Every structure is written in structure tokens, then in C-alpha cells.
Amino acid sequence: xxxxxxxxxxxxxxxxxxxxxxxxxxxxxxxxxxxxxxxxxxxxxxxxxxxxxxxxxxxxxxxxxxxxxxxxxxxxxxxxxxxxxxxxxxxxxxxxxxxxxxxxxxxxxxxxxxxxxxxxxxxxxxxxxxxxxxxxxxxxxxxxxxxxxxxxxxxxxxxxxxxxxxxxxxxxxxxxxxxxxxxxxxxxxxxxxxxxxxxxxxxxxxxxxxxxxxxxxxxxxxxxxxxxxxxxxxxxxxxxxxxxxxxxxxxxxxxxxxxxxxxxxxxxxxxxxxxxxxxxxxxxxxxxxxxxxxxxxxxxxxxxxxxxx
Amino acid sequence: xxxxxxxxxxxxxxxxxxxxxxxxxxxxxxxxxxxxxxxxxxxxxxxxxxxxxxxxxxxxxxxxxxxxxxxxxxxxxxxxxxxxxxxxxxxxxxxxxxxxxxxxxxxxxxxxxxxxxxxxxxxxxxxxxxxxxxxxxxxxxxxxxxxxxxxxxxxxxxxxxxxxxxxxxxxxxxxxxxxxxxxxxxxxxxxxxxxxxxxxxxxxxxxxxxxxxxxxxxxxxxxxxxxxxxxxxxxxxxxxxxxxxxxxxxxxxxxxxxxxxxxxxxxxxxxxxxxxxxxxxxxxxxxxxxxxxxxxxxxxxxxxxxxxx
Numbered sequence: 001x002x003x004x005x006x007x008x009x010x011x012x013x014x015x016x017x018x019x020x021x022x023x024x025x026x027x028x029x030x031x032x033x034x035x036x037x038x039x040x041x042x043x044x045x046x047x048x049x050x051x052x053x054x055x056x057x058x059x060x061x062x063x064x065x066x067x068x069x070x071x072x073x074x075x076x077x078x079x080x081x082x083x084x085x086x087x088x089x090x091x092x093x094x095x096x097x098x099x100x101x102x103x104x105x106x107x108x109x110x111x112x113x114x115x116x117x118x119x120x121x122x123x124x125x126x127x128x129x130x131x132x133x134x135x136x137x138x139x140x141x142x143x144x145x146x147x148x149x150x151x152x153x154x155x156x157x158x159x160x161x162x163x164x165x166x167x168x169x170x171x172x173x174x175x176x177x178x179x180x181x182x183x184x185x186x187x188x189x190x191x192x193x194x195x196x197x198x199x200x201x202x203x204x205x206x207x208x209x210x211x212x213x214x215x216x217x218x219x220x221x222x223x224x225x226x227x228x229x230x231x232x233x234x235x236x237x238x239x240x241x242x243x244x245x246x247x248x249x250x251x252x253x254x255x256x257x258x259x260x261x262x263x264x265x266x267x268x269x270x271x272x273x274x275x276x277x278x279x280x281x282x283x284x285x286x287x288x289x290x291x292x293x294x295x296x297x298x299x300x301x302x303x304x305x306x307x308x309x
Numbered sequence: 310x311x312x313x314x315x316x317x318x319x320x321x322x323x324x325x326x327x328x329x330x331x332x333x334x335x336x337x338x339x340x341x342x343x344x345x346x347x348x349x350x351x352x353x354x355x356x357x358x359x360x361x362x363x364x365x366x367x368x369x370x371x372x373x374x375x376x377x378x379x380x381x382x383x384x385x386x387x388x389x390x391x392x393x394x395x396x397x398x399x400x401x402x403x404x405x406x407x408x409x410x411x412x413x414x415x416x417x418x419x420x421x422x423x424x425x426x427x428x429x430x431x432x433x434x435x436x437x438x439x440x441x442x443x444x445x446x447x448x449x450x451x452x453x454x455x456x457x458x459x460x461x462x463x464x465x466x467x468x469x470x471x472x473x474x475x476x477x478x479x480x481x482x483x484x485x486x487x488x489x490x491x492x493x494x495x496x497x498x499x500x501x502x503x504x505x506x507x508x509x510x511x512x513x514x515x516x517x518x519x520x521x522x523x524x525x526x527x528x529x530x531x532x533x534x535x536x537x538x539x540x541x542x543x544x545x546x547x548x549x550x551x552x553x554x555x556x557x558x559x560x561x562x563x564x565x566x567x568x569x570x571x572x573x574x575x576x577x578x579x580x581x582x583x584x585x586x587x588x589x590x591x592x593x594x595x596x597x598x599x600x601x602x603x604x605x606x607x608x609x610x611x612x613x614x615x616x617x618x
Contacts, residue, residue: 127528147528186524189514190533197506200572202591204565205498215495217598219436219456224499225598226535232595235588242576242584253573256513257566263509264562267551275551279544282511286541289526289534 006167007070007096008033013061013083014074015039015048016234018100018129020138022072023053025171028140032167038064040075048135062090070167073099073111078240081110093118096160100126102187102237104151104180106244112153120160123180125149125187126173133234144172151180188248192241193256196249198230199238315476316405317342320377322370322392324348324357325543327409327438328383329447332362334480337449341476347373349384357444371399379476382408382420387549390419402427405469409435411496411546413460413489415553421462429469432489434458434496435482442543453481460489497557501550502565505558507539508547 010032012019019037026032037054038061039045049057058064065071065087073083080101091097097119101107104123115121128146148168152161165175178186205216205224220228242249266274319341321328328346335341346363347370348354358366367373374380374396382392389410400406406428410416413432424430437455457477461470474484487495514525514533529537551558575583 149528186521186528189517189521189525190529193513194510194533194536196572197510197569199588199591200569201503201506201565202594203587204502204561204568206590206594207564207568208498212495212498215491216498217594219458219495220499220598224503226539227503228591228595228598230535231588231591233588233592235585235592238588239581239584243579243581246576246579250573250577252513253569253576255516256510257569257573259513259516260506260509260562260566263505264559264566267555267562268559270552270555272548272552275548276544278512279508279540279542279547281515282508282537282540283542283544285511285515285526286537289529289537 004030005033006031006163006170009036009068010034011036011038011064011068011071012054012074013038013064013071015044015053015135016074017133017137018126019074020048020053020135021140021142022074024138024140025143026167029170031170036064036068044135051135053135061087065090067092068095070096070098076236076240077101077103077107077244080107084111084114088114088116091116091119095119096164097121098124098164100124102191102241103245104183108153108180120157121153122156122161122164123151125183126168141172143168146173148173148175149183150175150177151183152177184245185248188245188252192245192249193252195230195233195238196242196253198227201227202231313339314342315340315472315479316379318345318377319343320345320347320373320380321363321383322347322373322380323383324353324362324444325383326442326446327435329357329362329444330449330451331381331383333447333449334452335476338479340479345373345377353444360444362444370396374399376401377404379405379407385545385549386410386412386416386553389416393420393423397423397425400425400428404428405473406430407433407473409433411500411550412554413492417462417489429466430462431465431470431473432460433473434492435477450481452477455482457482457484458492459484459486460492461486493554494557497554497561501554501558502561504539504542504547505551505562507536510536511540
């Protein structure tokens, strides 16, 4: 193998924000020999070609995965089952099949039944990304300093797993292995519920009178503006996430609603102590987050710089 | 009056984030002759002196306001009543009394009864600020490009009002007049409810098992990290805001809870269309926010640059 190359031939299925970031990341670092790009959208494919993100471009994932040593699925998770079924007969023995989906159990359920013997299916999820979409949105630096979770199934062969970890590590990521169910639970808290909340509050704000709506937009500094940023995320992707991490999301949502009612009651009855108690506790948590090095500006990680705001 | 000076003598009561920003903003632009600083905290007062934020420093607001042409109250709003009562006998006739509190009706109720005849009470609220606290946190650029709302009471004399508007305009702010009740309603949506939500979700996340807590912190990129930033805000300030804008906050909270239940139900029953419908609508709203020029990076406004993520 050429020095530096981790996988000779990579197939990227889906060339949006994450797919294009992976293409750039591996290319900039000389980690892959050739990249075959597949996407259902003509426009994304054409744009990817204009940007020179790959070496070949195909509407058909089945074509793109032929002879690929590594296949990365980067489409909305609702499409995974059909994609897996379509590419399965064309996967090379010994190929590694992975993904970047934000939920893992549902992905495993959709994909695993189609994986042929001899192909190494290793589900994955980079904790990175922006609210933007499309092949122009990506960056080769996206994964630097970010966690990349792998949720390998029992019995996964160690060598392909190590090779996949090497690839993402060389893209600057911090690779960690977690059980799939645990991943889904943690992500429900750190990502899925916050997004749902953001979507909801923006919607609530816009069920107001027209003049109020205009002023809500005009005076939306700070808190609300952050929520609108989150709520500008890809609708399809997020619909699929909520539908595919139902249990964990519903559990956290129920807890959240109970906690919110507690505060609503405290406000109604003027119980300032209860409010102050919570707000002081959460301030300590914020300090913990900054210390844990996750507070640097999003979306692009900065290599080596752990300080943040 | 010296060219450029808008108020000869200003008294700042409270020298935290906002108070210190005002001190810097007016000083850097030569808008005020002398600044008298008052604060209940010895430490803040000493630090303000070290930073040279004012020309005199006093624990007693009553001392600081003597001969002041403009008095700006920048303390937590729960203190306003006591402060107003204490300074009232010492205010110079013709002085302008204003504030920076995030709620207006409660501030008016607390302060107005103490305002002597001949003193011009003009409540105000700059839509600016960061989650940080204390005299080091402020910046003279904080108000650039930000809205500064004034909620003048009926019968306010036009010349002092115009002079106050001039002062904040020269600090770079966009001054607007609104009725106090309307201000409180809009701010409940754009700021108070989002903060309450953020506080709640961070609290919910931390009622988990210890290992989960650690992983929530470690994997808290994107959504959750934004919430922890908001939830790192000053606990006293926010306790007072919720206690003092009760009705508007409870109204919006009730609407929010109903909307959240709607989504919870859609998730439970796998109704993808409903989710996608909301998420697409909120994406349009995000675009509206960016266009309305409120999407530039917080906390410091940048003069003239309306683009931002």
C-alpha cells in the first residue's frame, strides 16, 4: 500500500455536508487513493463534479461501490435500508461498510440484514457538522478535535475496525467505541432533544400576530437567535432522526416536560429560591462543559486549541 | 456644552457587564463629562477603579447621583425599588433617570412611585449583552448595531427623551420606542422563554447517571453546547426577570408546552409529515432572521456588517 493511504478506493454515498467534508478531509491528507461519489440528486452530483470532490460520479450507489474497499453512507437515515439492499450484491469481499448517521440502533436494524458475509459493517457517527446543507457546505477540517463514535457489532474483525479508526483519526477526530443503545441515549440528550426544543420554540414564536412576528425577528438577539440557527437545520435529516430514535427521545422529552412544569409552577407562585437554585447549578455545568474542551466555536474544530468561549 | 458631550455628569448604579460597557462606550466616544460609579459590591467597585471605568466610586448610590444629569440603573431588577427609594431625595431637578432592565412593566411599578417631580424617568432596555458577568466582561462596542428599546411613560418631556436617544445612538445603538407591556411580551418570546428552556434542558440532562453525565459533557457539540452557554447566564439576573415578567412568560410557556406535546405525539405515532412540515417552516424563519440583520455573531455587534451565520 502506498505510504499514507489507508483505503485504496472509497465510495461515498451522499455528497452533502458530511459526505463532502469526508471527501475533502481524506483528499487533503492523502488518506485514500480514489473516491467514487454517488448521490440521488443530479444537482448535488454535478456540483460535486464541479468542485472536484471525487474521481467518478454516479447516480447509482451500486455502481459506485464496485471494488470499493470502504463504503460510507452519508444520506438521510430513512434511505439506509433501500441503499443497503441495493448495494449489497456489489460489495467486494473484505470491504468495510460504515455510515455517519446520528442514530445507531435504527441504522443497524435497517442495514445489518443486507450485509453479505465477508463485508465488515461498522456503524459510525461523527459528532460534527453544521446546520448548512449540500456539497458546498463541507470542510476538510470539520472533524478536527471532534469525537467520532463507532458502534461495532459483536464479532467485528479487529483489523478492519482498526483501519477505519486510523482513517478518522488521521482526519483529526477522536475515535471512541460505544454500545449502540447507549450512543442513542446520550445523543438524545445532547443533540436530539435540544433540536426538537429549538424547532418547537421557533414555531411557537411564529404563531403570534404579524406585528409581533416582525418584532420577534427584529429583536431576536441572543437566546432566540441561537434557537433559530438550530431550527434552520436540514428538515429531512431531522425528521428521520426523531422517527428513528423514538424511545430515547420520548424518554428524555418526558423528563424535560416534567422539569419544565416544575419551573412553570415556581414562576407562577413566585418561588425565586427554586429558580435561583437551578440557575446556579446549570452555571456550574457550563463551566464543566468548557473544561471538557467542547466549548470551542462550532462548526469547524481547530486543531490543538482547546480553549473556547 | 462641550462639543460631543451629551450629558455632563453620569451616575452608573451597578458596574457589572452592562454598566461597565456603558462606561466604556460613553468614555471612548467622549459623550459624557464625568462618571460616578456606585455598586453594592466592594469587589466590583475596586475592580472598576482598577480599570479606570469612572471618575468617582461609591458604595452608596445616593452619593453617586448627586448633581448627576443622567442616572442609569444597571443592577438586578429586584433591587430597583430600594435603589429608587434611596436615590430619590438626591436627584437633581431636570435629571434623566433610566435603566437597562430586561423587563419594563415591573421596573416602572417599582421605580415610578419614587420619582420626584422634575426628574425625567425614561425606562430603557438595550437588547445586547453576554452571558458573562462583572466589570471585566463589558465592552464599549457592545451596543453597536443593537436595538436599544425605550419605553417612555405618557407625558415624558421631549427634550430629555431626545437627549437620551442621542446618547445611545452615538454608542452605536438603534433606538426604538415601544409600549412597556408590548416590550415585555416580545421579550418573553425572544429572550425569556428561550433562557428558561435552556436552563431546563441542561438541568434535565444532569439528572442522569454519572457516566451518562460525563458523556453528555464530552459529546456536547452543537445543540446542547449552545444551551449550556445560555444556561451559564447570571442566576440572580434571570431569577428576577422570570419573577418580574410572570404573565407574559407563563403565557408563552403554556403555548410552548402545547406545541411540544403536539410534536411528542407526532414522534410517538411516527407521523413524519407533521415533523417535516414544522422543520421546513422553521427553516424559512431562520432565513428571515438572517435577512433582518440580527444574525451576526454575538456578543459584540459589528458596525455595518449584517452577514453572519
